[in-house]
Amino acid sequence: MRALAAGLPDALLAGFHEGREVARPASDRVDRVVAVGMGGSGIASDLARGVVESETPLALDVVRSPTLPRGIGTRSHVLLVSYSGNTWETLEAFVAAGRTGAPRTVITSGGALADRARQEGVPVLSVPPGLPPRSAVGHLLGGILGLLDPAFPESNEARVTRIADGLRRRVALYARPRGPAAQVAEKIGRRLPFVYAESTFLALARRWKTQFEENAKRLAVFDEVPELFHNALVGWDATPRRDAAAAAAILLEWSEEIPPVRKSFRYLEQLLRRRGVTVARVPLAHEDRLEALLDGVTMGDHVSLFVADRRKVDPLPVDAISRLKATIGTPSLR
16 A cells, blocks of 8 residues: 555656546536546545636536436536446446436546446546555546646646656655654544645545545544534534543645635634644645645555554455445446
């Protein structure tokens, strides 16, 4: 799993170039992208969303369900993202999207989804097989950015190359036994992690949460600023110190946040520390939003692996998910 985490920069570049090969020319007729994906396949679309919506005219909806949102038509582009190609929710959404007449693109390593797409003449962006889906995030995110590259004011090719070069240096830093990722893992210890980020970085907080659950085999929680100041703040304020001591808060803070958000984080940190919560601040010190996101993904992956080390668990298998799939099987497509 550490080797797979270290491969993120190269996977990002490869995915981007593959996506560019499959990309359609930019068109005024498409103003909405709907990306369907579950688990590790869904998080790539989530991570892309903040960049796409802040830098292009496109709206990007992320769907974690077989049911598509209303209003999809010829002005929508539906991305069906399933690493295995056998995720039943995404297969169902593929069929439903076909009925709408919307253009579709499939991102997968194979499986039934690739077969069905080729039968119907739907473009397929192929990613390498044989990975745990959560470790394919570089290929999937790079692929999505490559597919949507024509919608940006200028190509992201040089940008993605620069970011990948920087990530290679930071991977080495985060993998060190006494590096910043290991230090955050030590702060977490046996505590329940609460991962907090500003709303446009919520996908990053979700990624940290799911990596704790799959790699370290332990529950985690994620939430967003400023929304949590309208609800969770009350819960923390009323939590007894002995209970709060069982929690660790991880604050993912982008250096380019607006002043009210920065002040909100400081208020939250002070409140949590007063309650006895262990707090770990994780600065995302990059002006470029995409670079900050990917730096956060890289560090979070390594933090989860150090937490797994401390628990003496193997981060690779996800037996509970395998048992579920064996139990429910793959529903027949309509």
